[in-house]
Amino acid sequence: MPIKLPSDLPAFTVLKNEGVMVMDDSAAGRQDIRPLRIALLNLMPKKIQTENQFARLIGATPLQIDLHLIRMSEHQTKNTAAAHMETFYRTFQEMKHEKFDGLIITGAPIEHLPFDQVTYWDELIEVMEWTQTNVHSTFGVCWGGMAMINYFHGVEKHILPKKSFGCFRQRNMAPTSPYLNGFSDECVIPVSRWTEMRQDEIDAVSGLHTLLGSDTTGPCLVEDPAHRALYIFNHFEYDSDTLKQEYDRDIADGTPINVPDNYYPGNDPTQKPLNRWRSHAHLLYGNWINQIYQTTPYDISQIGS
DSSP states (O other): OOEEOOTTSHHHHHHHHTTOOEEOHHHHTTSOSOOEEEEEEOOSSSHHHHHHHHHHHHTTSSSOEEEEEEEOSSOOOSSSOHHHHHHHEEEHHHHTTSOEEEEEEOOOSOTTSOGGGSTTHHHHHHHHHHHHHHEEEEEEETHHHHHHHHHHHOOOOEEEEEEEEEEEEEEESOTTOGGGTTOOSEEEEEEEEEEEOOHHHHHTSTTOEEEEEETTTEEEEEEEGGGTEEEEOSOTTOOTTHHHHHHHHHHHHTOOOOOOBTTSGGGOTTSOOOOOSHHHHHHHHHHHHHHHHHHSOSSGGGTTO
């Protein structure tokens, strides 16, 4: 089944050209099934790029997905056209009365700030509380995952002496987890952050389960069954050239940055990077969607009851 998107959303054309099945409202209405309602709380500055990345992953499953785009109510983006935001996004306050099978909370380039100094932290707390009554399963990504594990469990993020930047191997620490169905013993995932979560502090919290992790970059994917949530601190959703874009930007700005580890062939930034994480990215998000499908109430009004 395809993902349902507005036909004028840029991701509609991008995904269709890539061979991903997409449909508009009129076509979706002819199918006598209940699509999964998945919301994307997009905190990234490049909204359209992030929409494409996540729509690509959740749209590759055999289920019909109805994607909704959410933004923080008071925060105004400076990197995406106002017309795009007005056309395709609703504020959290506008849609908090609704229920969703799944919610993705993206990362945000604000990890240097303490959580309570983020301008929209109070509203994000409201979002995280809302997930416990209005969302069946939540996926916090990078800073979004750090914010959730901090709010629900008090696990702190720690500033790194230098940016963790590149593609790093992760161990499959829970081969029987349904979220890791089809995973190899190891996988590679892009990492791009100035902060870290620490495994010993996660292990000290009863009920949290680390599914993927690395001796180099620490915990990667954590399951929080009590809050029906997954937290991933790295970026399976990245395009092949996303790390290159970040590296080129920092070089152009004069920001000290290392060549991303294990990314370019021969560690040579003049070479075209190879994507070695795409298959596991589709597996993880496909498994997440499948778990939602298997466990969410058919009557969506029963979510959270």
